[in-house]
Amino acid sequence: MIHESAPRTLPPILCVRGPSRSGKTSMAVRIVENLQTQGIRVGYIKRSHHTLDLPEKSSGRIWKAAPSAMLLRTPERTQLNVAAADEAIPSLAATLPGGLDLVLVETHSPEPYPTILSALLEPATDEMVVGRWSLDSLEADAETAAIYAAALAGEDRELQRTVRYAAEFHGGHACAGLVLGTRLALHGTALLGLAVPDRAKRLVVVLETDRCAADAVQAVTGCRPGRRTLRFLDYGKLAATFLDTTTGKAVRVAARTDLRDRATAGANDGEDRHDAQRRAYATWTPEDLFTATAVDADIDQFDRPGPPARRTSCGQCGEEVSDGREVLTDAGIRCRPCAGTHHLWNGRG
Ligand SMILES: [Zn+2]
Ligand SMILES: [Zn+2]
Structure with a gap:
């Protein structure tokens, strides 16, 4: 069975919300630069209505053949193409690679995550506005937003990455x-x-x-x-x-x-x-x-790693027993269950 999307324990998510021409991308660029300089690993999400350009003569033709996944590697970057996911942020964030400290989302619509909101918009009901910006104070506003974002990513990021990795395993x-x-x-x-x-x-x-x-x-x-x-x-x-x-x-x-x-x-x-x-x-x-x-x-x-040091067979059920787990009884060699020395649930007597 192939698990298309494993459960993911996501890093903290921060939204940047504003209308077109509000400087939303400029804010996102500054926050990403600021955090990456501090060694904070940022993932970035944007939902677009545009069609992504693929060269029509080569990779575009392959994409039309509908591969389940397509990887394009260039000297500058590697681009993974998969079918469109649903547009909910947790699904999209789960598609990002692991090992991130923060996911930054550029959005038009309100989302249930801490949000840096353009001064051109009024907060929506229940929107968690944690910062504002306007075009004439963009630099200073981006710096304040980055301080909040760094705090959201947390101090002991190495441990948090490890805990998230373990949580996925769990x-x-x-x-x-x-x-x-x-x-x-x-x-x-x-x-x-x-x-x-x-x-x-x-x-x-x-x-x-x-x-x-x-x-x-x-x-x-x-x-x-x-x-x-x-x-x-x-x-x-x-x-x-x-x-x-x-x-x-x-x-x-x-x-x-x-x-x-x-x-x-x-x-x-x-x-x-x-x-x-x-x-x-x-x-x-x-x-x-x-x-x-x-x-x-x-x-x-x-008990050492490596090939079994011994293999034998149980004289009663005939099943193979490896690694010295057999028991020598009066009747001969027996596996542990046939010898009656072990039970399936051996926790209590
Ligand atoms: Zn548990
Ligand atoms: Zn047996």
């Missing part, structure tokens, strides 16, 4: 557990001095939870059960051990026991407890969030 929502799992993975790998995601199968993670944080740890580290770089212990604890298979160093990182209570107690006036937790997990120091302990963690020969 199915599109950035819950408190996901933020905590992201920090847990970043802290554990930082303590080992390892870059993430790990593509070399150098890092092995042993997870002690199968809740939201588990998805974050997988997204951030790149470790997966199918690569044998992620192992799961059904302990129901928010903790994970990170092992550098090159140096043999390992560290177990665990959430502090009073964490949820402290985060909830720190809620601002009117702040929901989940928001308070999310904010705490995103901003507190690793030492405030976690304990970290160096541990001895050697990987058994049957």
Whole structure:
């Protein structure tokens, strides 16, 4: 099955709204320049009624043949052409590449996002006007707008990009557990001095939870059960051990026991407890969030990445058993279920 549009956790969206000849594009240009200079990655959206020009003799003919996607690469830029999406801003923003800090939208019509509004227009009902501009004070107004835009993009943008990436892996929502799992993975790998995601199968993670944080740890580290770089212990604890298979160093990182209570107690006036937790997990120091302990963690020969060290068959059901998971019983070699030592849901006895 092909997913045409994966759920996307979008970066903050800021609109620039004004009529024709109000200096709307000039405002957008200045805001983009200002933010990019600060290292803030801006995506830009504009809805146009014009037809896009493609050279009639070559790419235009290909486009008429209706490919599902068409990429044109020139020395200056790469242009992706896909069929027209619906014009709602979330759909359009989801079509942009990931890793952005802010999406700037040029628009004629009011949108439910913070908006820099031309002085030629009156705010619409419920429009979130966060700045104004007029042609005779465009430079100064653009500078003020850029300050707001930078604040909207946030301070710790690297972490926010990582959280959004993990949220997509998690199915599109950035819950408190996901933020905590992201920090847990970043802290554990930082303590080992390892870059993430790990593509070399150098890092092995042993997870002690199968809740939201588990998805974050997988997204951030790149470790997966199918690569044998992620192992799961059904302990129901928010903790994970990170092992550098090159140096043999390992560290177990665990959430502090009073964490949820402290985060909830720190809620601002009117702040929901989940928001308070999310904010705490995103901003507190690793030492405030976690304990970290160096541990001895050697990987058994049957648990290492690479081809199976042993394959055998169960004498009862006949199914193949790899990696030393068989059990030697009085009746002979058995898989674990046939030997009666494991159950499908092995969490409780
Ligand atoms: Zn979740
Ligand atoms: Zn069997």
